[in-house]
Amino acid sequence: MFDYEEIAIHWVNRLGFLTRKELSARFHQADHSISPEEWSLLLVLWKKGPQSPGALADVTIKDRTTVTRLLDGMVRKGLVTREEDPRDRRRSVVAVTPAGQEQKHELIRIAQGLIADALADIPAEDVTITIKTLKKMTENLLPESLHVNESKENQDATL
Numbered sequence: 001m002f003d004y005e006e007i008a009i010h011w012v013n014r015l016g017f018l019t020r021k022e023l024s025a026r027f028h029q030a031d032h033s034i035s036p037e038e039w040s041l042l043l044v045l046w047k048k049g050p051q052s053p054g055a056l057a058d059v060t061i062k063d064r065t066t067v068t069r070l071l072d073g074m075v076r077k078g079l080v081t082r083e084e085d086p087r088d089r090r091r092s093v094v095a096v097t098p099a100g101q102e103q104k105h106e107l108i109r110i111a112q113g114l115i116a117d118a119l120a121d122i123p124a125e126d127v128t129i130t131i132k133t134l135k136k137m138t139e140n141l142l143p144e145s146l147h148v149n150e151s152k153e154n155q156d157a158t159l
Helices: 008-029 036-048 053-060 064-076 098-102 104-119 124-141 144-158
Strands: 080-085 088-096
Touching: 008 036, 008 104, 008 124, 036 053, 036 064, 036 080, 036 088, 036 098, 036 104, 053 064, 053 088, 064 080, 098 104
Parallel strands: none
Antiparallel strands: 080 088
16 A cells, blocks of 8 residues: 555655744744745845846746745845846846845744754754755756756855
């Protein structure tokens, strides 16, 4: 019989739902009106600096329409700006505003609390193996075009 409880992706999906729900509740409890989806975009922007909406969609594996909708809300909240790309006026570049930057440390602290709760009583060695396995599973399912970007990022990170 096909037992979904024996399938790793079932647990990844379940954990993803629980994480988004709990992160949303913790942000709300701390009076931050930021969704987990907006949080994922902020993480990329804080790490990489200004990005095109398309690049944000690729990194977060969200469709471009969803990213555009999220960015519209983030602009209204004053978290990001969307400016014309000076090198190509057909494109836009998204950057974190000072208000978005001010929230960085508090939001990270909240997320780190959730991560600590999720990893409670799990040996560090198990966490390391799990991360390695999940990265490989993700790579196995990513379109080839994103493998190149991921590989380049990993190479850049090791320089």
